[in-house]
Structures are given as structure tokens and as C-alpha cells.
Amino acid sequence: VADDYALRALVEVRDQLNAPVPDDLLSRILAVEQAHAFDEDQDVALREVDSLIDNQLRAGQKA
Amino acid sequence: MILRSLRLKNFMPYRGEHKIDFRVAGNRNVTVIYGDNMRGKTSLLNGLRWALYGEVLGRHLKKIPLRDILNKDAAHERDFVVQAGLTFEHRGSEYEIVRTLRPKSLIDTPRDDDHFEESCTMRRQGVPVSAHLIESEINHILPESIARFSLFDGELLQEYEQLVADATEQSDKIRDAIEKALGVPALLNGRAHVAELLHRAQKQFTKEGLKGSQHGKLEQQTQTELEDARRELSRLQELHSSATAEAEEIGDKLTNLSRAEGVKARIEESQRQRERATAARDRALSRRRELAPKAWLALITSSLMARREEVELELGDASSRLQAISENRVVARLRAESASAGKCGICAQALSEEAAAALREPMDDSGHTSFDHVANVVAELSRNLSRLRTLGGTDVRSEITQAEREFDRSTVDINRFQAREDELLAQIPGVDLSELGRLTERRDSLQREIGRQTTLIAAQQTKCTSLQKKYDVLVNNAAGGQHGATQQIALKVRLLSALSEIFEKSIENLRHKLRDVVEKSATATFKRLTTEKHYRGLVINDRYGLEIRDHLDRLVSVRSAGAEQIVALSLIDGLSHASGGAGVLVMDTPFGRLDLKHRAEVLGYLPKMAQQVVLLVHEGELSKDRDLVHINDYVAASYEIERLSPTQSTIEKR
Numbered sequence: 148v149a150d151d152y153a154l155r156a157l158v159e160v161r162d163q164l165n166a167p168v169p170d171d172l173l174s175r176i177l178a179v180e181q182a183h184a185f186d187e188d189q190d191v192a193l194r195e196v197d198s199l200i201d202n203q204l205r206a207g208q209k210a
Numbered sequence: 211m212i213l214r215s216l217r218l219k220n221f222m223p224y225r226g227e228h229k230i231d232f233r234v235a236g237n238r239n240v241t242v243i244y245g246d247n248m249r250g251k252t253s254l255l256n257g258l259r260w261a262l263y264g265e266v267l268g269r270h271l272k273k274i275p276l277r278d279i280l281n282k283d284a285a286h287e288r289d290f291v292v293q294a295g296l297t298f299e300h301r302g303s304e305y306e307i308v309r310t311l312r313p314k315s316l317i318d319t320p321r322d323d324d325h326f327e328e329s330c331t332m333r334r335q336g337v338p339v340s341a342h343l344i345e346s347e348i349n350h351i352l353p354e355s356i357a358r359f360s361l362f363d364g365e366l367l368q369e370y371e372q373l374v375a376d377a378t379e380q381s382d383k384i385r386d387a388i389e390k391a392l393g394v395p396a397l398l399n400g401r402a403h404v405a406e407l408l409h410r411a412q413k414q415f416t417k418e419g420l421k422g423s424q425h426g427k428l429e430q431q432t433q434t435e436l437e438d439a440r441r442e443l444s445r446l447q448e449l450h451s452s453a454t455a456e457a458e459e460i461g462d463k464l465t466n467l468s469r470a471e472g473v474k475a476r477i478e479e480s481q482r483q484r485e486r487a488t489a490a491r492d493r494a495l496s497r498r499r500e501l502a503p504k505a506w507l508a509l510i511t512s513s514l515m516a517r518r519e520e521v522e523l524e525l526g527d528a529s530s531r532l533q534a535i536s537e538n539r540v541v542a543r544l545r546a547e548s549a550s551a552g553k554c555g556i557c558a559q560a561l562s563e564e565a566a567a568a569l570r571e572p573m574d575d576s577g578h579t580s581f582d583h584v585a586n587v588v589a590e591l592s593r594n595l596s597r598l599r600t601l602g603g604t605d606v607r608s609e610i611t612q613a614e615r616e617f618d619r620s621t622v623d624i625n626r627f628q629a630r631e632d633e634l635l636a637q638i639p640g641v642d643l644s645e646l647g648r649l650t651e652r653r654d655s656l657q658r659e660i661g662r663q664t665t666l667i668a669a670q671q672t673k674c675t676s677l678q679k680k681y682d683v684l685v686n687n688a689a690g691g692q693h694g695a696t697q698q699i700a701l702k703v704r705l706l707s708a709l710s711e712i713f714e715k716s717i718e719n720l721r722h723k724l725r726d727v728v729e730k731s732a733t734a735t736f737k738r739l740t741t742e743k744h745y746r747g748l749v750i751n752d753r754y755g756l757e758i759r760d761h762l763d764r765l766v767s768v769r770s771a772g773a774e775q776i777v778a779l780s781l782i783d784g785l786s787h788a789s790g791g792a793g794v795l796v797m798d799t800p801f802g803r804l805d806l807k808h809r810a811e812v813l814g815y816l817p818k819m820a821q822q823v824v825l826l827v828h829e830g831e832l833s834k835d836r837d838l839v840h841i842n843d844y845v846a847a848s849y850e851i852e853r854l855s856p857t858q859s860t861i862e863k864r
Contacts (some may be wrong), residue, residue: 153720165717166708176400184353
């Protein structure tokens with residue numbers, strides 16, 4: 148339930164700012180953060196988010 | 211998470227192995243565990259906590275040292291192994307956690323936490339989970355910070371009252387825990403990660419594309435300033451955090467010392483009472499010694515009393531006889547004088563010859579001759595009576611008895627006061643009250659320091675934000691004219707800049723949404739539980755504190771203890787709804803402050819608050835005959851904690 152609110156909050160702000168960030172990227176980053184929210188070591192989450200962004204940029208280039 | 215069973219061995223009052231099965235069958239989702247105070251209800255809750263997190267909490271949520279979780283009798287019998295085994299189901303998988311505490315090798319008799327080693331094993335669907343993944347796995351199922359909303363004791367309910375008070379360190383901590391339960395950390399971590407990645411990308415961009423140029427120099431300079439400012443901010447935050455931790459530690463010590471001061475005053479009062487009792491006992495002992503030489507009198511008291519009564523009767527008789535003899539002697543003298551004078555000695559009337567002759571006739575003088583004898587008898591009897599009265603004048607027996615009773619009573623009092631002092635002293639072992647002044651001074655100094663650091667941190671944060679904005683503008687302007695690899699980095703910088711702003715602004719947006727959901731859900735629960743049905747509901751503040759609004763939407767500023775508890779339960783339910791809930795709700799002594807009507811309302815609603823409810827209660831707060839009827843249809847299992855000895859309890863199925 149709380150996960151839905153978090154995604155909704157991100158999408159709403161994205162729309163208000165009119166920022167060029169796709170829903171899918173927001174959703175994937177949030178999923179990573181939720182999976183590692185209580186990890187003592189946050190390095191794994193950081194690497195996964197970095198990887199998601201690089202993938203997004205590569206996908207954008209191909210398109 | 212749905213609990214299946216808990217097995218405890220040598221854990222606190224549970225000597226040997228004890229097991230509880232938590233059943234959920236259809237609608238029947240409530241397990242009730244009865245136990246009087248000090249029997250082991252909170253120890254059961256702690257058994258759950260220890261199995262999951264390796265932590266045991268005492269009053270005021272203070273950690274209990276591991277050496278104290280070992281059952282005293284087991285330790286006495288040199289059985290030093292403590293174990294808690296928990297089985298539960300989560301999202302279709304069966305889990306088993308076994309946590310064990312045992313002495314380290316070469317330690318013969320463990321006396322300190324350092325003498326023990328703790329180990330934990332976990333199986334998911336019967337397959338062992340790697341040791342280094344266990345903590346992470348548990349954190350995914352039920353993070354420790356969230357567990358406070360599903361495994362909690364009655365004391366914790368009072369803690370939530372602080373959320374409506376002014377902002378304090380404690381209310382900040384609770385707010386953070388609530389936000390963790392509601393998922394805010396995902397966005398907070400996301401913001402930090404995106405900011406870190408943006409920082410790295412900007413650095414890379416600067417290195418690769420703008421070395422040597424004027425613009426690049428300005429960028430590098432700004433970047434250096436930004437990094438310096440961030441380092442200073444980190445340093446200040448560390449200092450603040452360290453000072454806050456020390457202040458909290460001192461605060462705890464001061465709380466203990468204040469308590470110890472109260473205990474010491476009670477000890478001194480007890481000592482004064484013991485001294486008074488000792489003086490009373492000494493007096494009783496001295497009186498008993500005084501009476502000892504007369505104790506033999508107690509044996510002949512009844513004979514003495516009888517003899518005294520006899521002598522008193524004899525004396526009365528002899529005195530009467532002496533009186534009669536005296537009166538006869540006076541009459542005889544008057545007759546003789548009247549006969550001799552020829553006229554009455556009283557009225558002086560002349561006497562005839564016959565009357566005078568009659569007066570000359572001798573009187574019966576049988577007593578006359580015995581006057582001296584009778585007088586001697588009276589004197590002798592009076593002396594005897596006086597002696598008897600001296601001997602039997604005091605009731606020696608009752609005086610000795612009274613002194614004995616006083617001695618016994620004082621001795622009991624002395625022992626009672628001594629026991630009380632020993633008990634009170636045991637509550638404050640090794641407390642040095644002389645520390646009180648020094649610690650208070652140190653805490654005050656730290657609080658001033660923390661205040662100063664807070665101001666500096668705020669200023670430094672403003673400086674960082676300003677430098678970051680300046681740097682972003684420089685990088686974004688430069689990125690517009692780049693090509694190739696540098697352009698790729700520039701795109702990443704732009705994307706991360708956008709994400710950074712989105713995450714930054716989403717946090718407050720999410721908090722606002724969550725507060726709204728919690729408020730609505732808690733209000734619905736509150737209206738259902740409260741007996742004041744005309745109240746409009748609850749209003750949430752930015753710390754998730756809930757205020758009651760009356761029928762005219764005015765703040766209800768004075769709340770009873772029972773109302774506080776209802777509001778706290780409504781908050782728990784609201785949080786549970788907003789976060790999706792943990793599935794299980796374990797409540798230790800949750801009804802302490804509720805009247806009968808509220809208790810009935812809460813009991814009727816409890817089974818609906820979670821998929822599984824475990825109640826740890828005592829008969830005083832939840833009567834088996836009066837209260838349990840409200841949830842009879844939901845009770846799946848019922849247990850009773852029985853006392854075996856002051857250091858041992860057992861769990862019996864009812």
C-alpha cells in the first residue's frame with residue numbers, strides 16, 4: 148500500500164516539473180530502493196540505481 | 211508474517227524447554243496468553259524479539275544484557291545454553307529461526323556478555339539460509355524498526371502520546387520509526403543515491419570535457435568549494451550526532467540516578483523506622499529483664515488472690531466484732547453513770563428506784579473481755595492483708611506477656627525493614643549519587659553545544675545548497691555545447707539533475723499523502739473504539755501525533771489516560787493500514803488504562819486489526835469470565851503462564 152503512495156508521489160512531482168523522466172525508470176528505481184531500504188550497506192542499491200540510469204541512457208540513444 | 215510457534219529454552223523465567231503454538235484457523239486468529247505480573251509475559255515478547263533480532267528490551271525500551279536472559283536456576287545448575295526457536299510463514303514460505311547463546315570455549319562459568327557467543331540459523335522452506343544473509347532476510351520480512359508497531363507492550367502506547375507534544379528528541383525518533391514503517395526511507399535513500407550519482411557524473415564531466423577552459427576552472431573551483439562545504443557539513447553532523455548520543459546516554463544515567471535518589475530516600479526512611487523498632491525492642495527486652503525476678507509470682511497469683519479474699523473477709527468480720535464491743539462498752543458506762551446519779555445521762559430526767567435498779571443490773575459483757583484480743587486480731591489481719599496486697603498488687607503475668615509481645619512485634623518490624631532495605635539496595639547496585647551534579651552539568655553543556663551545532667549545520671546546509679545550484683547551472687550550461695562521450699555524460703548529468711529534483715520534492719509530497727491516509731484510517735478506528743460517539747475525529751500533525759476534535763471541531767486539549775490509549779491504538783491501526791501491515795500483532799498488557807466499555811469496544815475490534823493477534827494479558831485487565839466473551843469466536847488458542855518458583859515459570863495450554 149505504502150509502495151503505491153511512493154510511486155504516486157514521484158509521478159505527481161515529475162508531472163508538475165514536466166521533467167523528461169519516464170514512469171518506468173521511476174518505478175524501477177523505487178523498486179530497488181524499497182528492496183534495499185533497510186540494508187545496513189547501501190552500496191548495492193547505489194550500484195543498481197546507477198545501472199538503471201545507464202541502461203535508460205543507452206535505450207534512449209538506440210531509440 | 212504469521213507466527214506458527216515459539217520454543218524457548220532457559221530463556222529468562224522459562225527453565226528447560228517450553229513451546230507455544232500460535233494457531234490461526236479461519237476467523238479464529240487470536241491467541242490469548244494469561245499471566246500475572248512478574249510471571250513472564252514480557253519475557254515471551256522478548257523471546258520473539260530475541261529470536262528475530264538478537265535483542266531483548268526491558269522497561270523504557272532499554273536493552274537487557276545477554277547474561278541476564280539466562281535462567282537463574284539453569285545457571286545455578288551449570289546449564290548455560292539459551293535458545294529461542296521461531297517458526298512463521300511469510301508470503302507463502304515457511305521459515306524457522308533458531309538463535310542460541312552459549313559460553314565461549316575455555317569459559318567455564320560465564321559471568322559477562324563477553325563470555326557468551328550468539329549464533330543464529332535460518333531455514334526457508336527447509337533450506338538453510340546463508341549466515342550472512344539472515345539479518346537481511348529478516349529485515350525484508352519485518353524490519354526491526356517497524357517491529358515496534360507489531361510487537362509492542364502497553365508501555366509503548368504511552369510513548370505515542372509524545373507525538374502530540376512539542377517536538378522532542380523522543381518524538382523525532384518515533385516519527386522516524388513511523389516513516390520507516392510507511393516506506394519513506396525508500397525515497398530518502400533514493401534522494402541520497404541520486405544525489406551521489408549526480409555528484410559523480412558532474413565530477414567526471416568536469417574532468418573529461420572542460421579541463422583548461424575558463425569555464426572549466428570556474429566549475430572546478432565551485433566544485434572544490436562544494437566538496438569542502440560538504441566535508442564541513444559532514445564534520446558538523448558527526449559532532450552533532452556524537453554530542454546527541456552522549457547527551458542521551460547521560461540523560462539515561464540521570465534518569466537512573468534520580469530514581470536511585472528516590473530509592474535512597476526510601477532506604478533512609480526505612481532505616482529510621484528500623485532504628486525506632488530497635489529502640490522499642492530494647493525497651494521490651496529491658497522490661498522483660500526487670501520482670502524476670504518476679505516471674506515466680508505469676509505461678510502463685512491465683513492462690514494469693516484467694517488468700518487475700520479470705521483475709522479481707524476475716525478482717526471485715528473482726529472489724530465488725532470490734533465495733534460491736536466498743537458500742538457495748540459505751541452503753542454500759544452510760545447505764546452505770548445514770549444509775550449512780552439517779553437521772554438519765556442523756557436527757558437528765560429523774561429515774562425511779564426501779565429504773566435505777568434495772569440499770570444497775572449487769573450487761574452481757576462477753577465481748578468486753580475480748581476487746582483487746584479482737585483488736586489484736588484486726589491489727590494482725592490488716593498487716594497480713596497489706597503484705598498480700600504488696601505481693602499480688604501487680605499482674606506480673608500480663609506485664610510479662612505484654613513485654614514479650616512488644617519484643618516479638620519489634621523483632622518482626624526490624625526484620626521487615628531490613629528486608630525492605632535489602633530489596634531497595636538491590637535496585638540500585640553500585641550507584642554513585644555523587645555523579646548527579648557532574649552529569650547534570652555535562653548534559654547542560656552538551657545541550658548548549660548541540661544547539662550551537664544545529665545552527666551551524668543549518669547555515670552549512672544553506673551554503674551547500676547554494677553552491678550546488680551554482681555548480682548545476684555551470685555544468686548544465688557547459689553541457690549544451692558538448693559532443694560525443696562528453697555529451698553522454700552531460701545527458702546523464704541532466705537526467706540525474708531531473709531525478710534529484712523529483713526525489714527531493716516527492717518526499718514531502720509522500721509525507722503529506724501518508725499523513726492524510728493515516729489520519730482518515732485512524733479517525734475511522736477512533737470513532738469505532740471511543741464511547742464519545744459525537745467526537746468529529748482525529749487530526750494529524752507533522753510528527754504523526756493525533757489530536758481529538760470535538761463535535762464543533764475544537765481541539766480536546768485534556769485527554770484521559772484511557773482516551774490516550776484509544777488514540778494510540780487508532781494510530782497503530784492507521785499505520786497498519788497505510789503500510790500494508792505486518793500481519794501479526796503481539797500486544798503485551800494493552801488494556802491497563804481502559805474502562806470496561808472501552809475494553810469491550812477494543813476487544814470487539816482487535817481481531818480485525820491484523821491477520822493474527824497475540825494478547826499477553828493478566829486477569830486484572832482482561833477477565834476470563836467478563837471480557838473474553840467479546841472475542842470468544844475469534845480465540846484460536848489460550849495459554850496460562852504458571853509460577854513454579856520466583857525464578858521459574860511454565861506455559862500451560864488451557
